[in-house]
Amino acid sequence: MYNFTYHRPATLADAVSLLGSLEDGKALSGGQTLLPTLKQRLASPADLVDLSGVPDLKGVREEAGGLTIGAFTRHADVAGSDVVARVIPALAHLAGGIGDRQVRHMGTLGGSIANADPAADYPAAVVGLGAWVRTDRREIAGDDFFTGMFETALEPGELVTAVHFPKPDAAGYAKFANPASRYAMVGVFIARFGASVRVAVTGAGPFATRVPAMEAALAASFTADAVAGVTVPPDGLNSDLHASAEYRAHLITVMAKRAMEAMR
Amino acid sequence: MASTVTLTVNGTTVTREVEERTLLVHFLRDILHLTGTHIGCDTSQCGACTVHVDGRSVKSCTMLAVQADGSTVTTIEGLAAPDGTLHPMQAAFREHHGLQCGFCTPGMVMSAVDLVRANPTPSETEIREGLEGNICRCTGYHNIVKAVMAGAEAMNGGTLKAAAE
Numbered sequence: 542m543y544n545f546t547y548h549r550p551a552t553l554a555d556a557v558s559l560l561g562s563l564e565d566g567k568a569l570s571g572g573q574t575l576l577p578t579l580k581q582r583l584a585s586p587a588d589l590v591d592l593s594g595v596p597d598l599k600g601v602r603e604e605a606g607g608l609t610i611g612a613f614t615r616h617a618d619v620a621g622s623d624v625v626a627r628v629i630p631a632l633a634h635l636a637g638g639i640g641d642r643q644v645r646h647m648g649t650l651g652g653s654i655a656n657a658d659p660a661a662d663y664p665a666a667v668v669g670l671g672a673w674v675r676t677d678r679r680e681i682a683g684d685d686f687f688t689g690m691f692e693t694a695l696e697p698g699e700l701v702t703a704v705h706f707p708k709p710d711a712a713g714y715a716k717f718a719n720p721a722s723r724y725a726m727v728g729v730f731i732a733r734f735g736a737s738v739r740v741a742v743t744g745a746g747p748f749a750t751r752v753p754a755m756e757a758a759l760a761a762s763f764t765a766d767a768v769a770g771v772t773v774p775p776d777g778l779n780s781d782l783h784a785s786a787e788y789r790a791h792l793i794t795v796m797a798k799r800a801m802e803a804m805r
Numbered sequence: 806m807a808s809t810v811t812l813t814v815n816g817t818t819v820t821r822e823v824e825e826r827t828l829l830v831h832f833l834r835d836i837l838h839l840t841g842t843h844i845g846c847d848t849s850q851c852g853a854c855t856v857h858v859d860g861r862s863v864k865s866c867t868m869l870a871v872q873a874d875g876s877t878v879t880t881i882e883g884l885a886a887p888d889g890t891l892h893p894m895q896a897a898f899r900e901h902h903g904l905q906c907g908f909c910t911p912g913m914v915m916s917a918v919d920l921v922r923a924n925p926t927p928s929e930t931e932i933r934e935g936l937e938g939n940i941c942r943c944t945g946y947h948n949i950v951k952a953v954m955a956g957a958e959a960m961n962g963g964t965l966k967a968a969a970e
């Protein structure tokens with residue numbers, strides 16, 4: 542790893558002004574993606590701004606019937622939260638399936654969505670629940686947040702501070718985990734809000750996106766059988782050593798059925 | 806750049822000057838000479854480097870020493886009693902042959918202790934899931950799972966079950 546200068550600001554304002562003034566600074570959250578990248582010398586920021594000292598970024602609270610979760614909240618704390626289990630149990634289930642225990646003890650919500658790995662779990666919930674991503678300067682709709690492979694709507698130096706997840710009437714998440722990394726080969730998040738249904742897929746394409754054909758089928762009949770017949774074309778899906786685009790397309794239907802069976 | 810860090814490691818407070826890029830695992834192994842914590846990969850996947858930071862299992866190869874400043878760290882060397890009596894989970898790994906070459910073992914034991922503290926009576930499935938962050942190239946995991954079952958019982962105050970053979 543190349544050397545860098547380490548900062549641990551105590552307030553959000555200090556973190557934002559540091560990242561704004563440093564020429565080549567990067568935010569450090571749980572470090573579970575950034576540190577492996579630095580170890581491989583795939584990145585060499587001159588400065589790291591550790592967010593762990595900023596109290597405003599931590600914790601889960603109920604807001605407007607839904608949940609607001611601070612960017613620095615660790616995966617294990619979302620998975621183990623009584624509030625999350627009561628308000629959006631599918632989100633607790635999703636967080637509890639990220640990586641492994643040690644990764645969940647360090648990794649954070651903000652780091653995961655800012656990194657926007659095409660195979661990450663949280664993006665499915667951000668899009669599937671129609672969440673709002675809050676930053677130090679604005680609020681971004683979940684549908685507009687992910688813009689490409691490892692790309693988001695964040696501007697340079699812009700920090701995610703929290704994510705607000707509206708409460709669905711019911712939601713379910715199922716993923717087919719890569720057996721080595723536990724990342725999603727395909728993950729499907731389904732949420733019902735009254736008569737309307739949102740279906741979001743992660744792992745299959747360059748970033749998490751909705752599946753309108755499945756949303757229409759489930760709005761007509763909210764059952765596992767209703768998605769069983771809906772197939773997604775493989776065009777534009779990822780094809781790599783783990784799975785072909787055709788295999789991933791097939792998995793979308795299978796995972797959508799399982800997400801319906803896991804509806805809670 | 807260099808920074809001063811103060812940590813409590815296995816009950817002893819240590820203060821050292823470190824380069825900021827120093828990983829916690831290198832701090833433990835190269836500076837404190839606690840070489841029980843192993844390095845088995847460079848992709849944050851194998852778990853051989855698992856230690857407890859403020860009571861939670863983490864991969865010490867994927868945390869900076871400066872991030873652990875002010876924390877309490879327990880390594881495999883800190884598990885046994887001061888008189889050398891093995892921790893029940895260590896004793897269970899020995900009794901149930903939960904290791905072959907032993908390279909993954911310190912990390913497996915640290916993960917198993919963390920798992921049982923959070924879930925005192927894990928099922929076989931919960932043990933297998935709880936150890937997803939630890940890779941073993943030798944055992945095929947079967948005896949590791951048996952050892953964790955027996956270690957959990959002993960940690961809950963039961964006597965350590967003898968191995969079948």
Ligand SMILES: Cc1cc2nc3c(=O)[nH]c(=O)nc-3n(C[C@H](O)[C@H](O)[C@H](O)COP(=O)(O)OP(=O)(O)OC[C@H]3O[C@@H](n4cnc5c(N)ncnc54)[C@H](O)[C@@H]3O)c2cc1C
Pocket residue numbers: 567568569570571572573574575576577592612613638639640641644647648649650651652653655656658660661662663695699700701702722723724725848849850
């Ligand atoms: C072995 C292993 C298995 C994993 N398996 C999975 C899995 O199954 N599913 C999954 O989803 N993920 C998985 N991950 C990734 C894990 O969830 C990471 O924790 C996550 O992707 C990054 O979060 P972090 O808090 O660790 O962020 P960091 O690594 O600290 O940061 C990641 C990036 O986000 C930026 N950043 C961090 N915080 C903010 C913020 N608040 N605002 C703006 N930018 C920010 C950083 O500058 C950096 O570029 C795995 C990781 C490992 C090592």
Ligand code: FES
Pocket residue numbers: 843844845846847848849850851852853854855864865866867
């Ligand atoms: S050495 Fe830390 S995970 Fe392999």
Ligand code: FES
Pocket residue numbers: 903904905906907908909910940941942943944
């Ligand atoms: S005993 Fe050899 S790697 Fe596990």
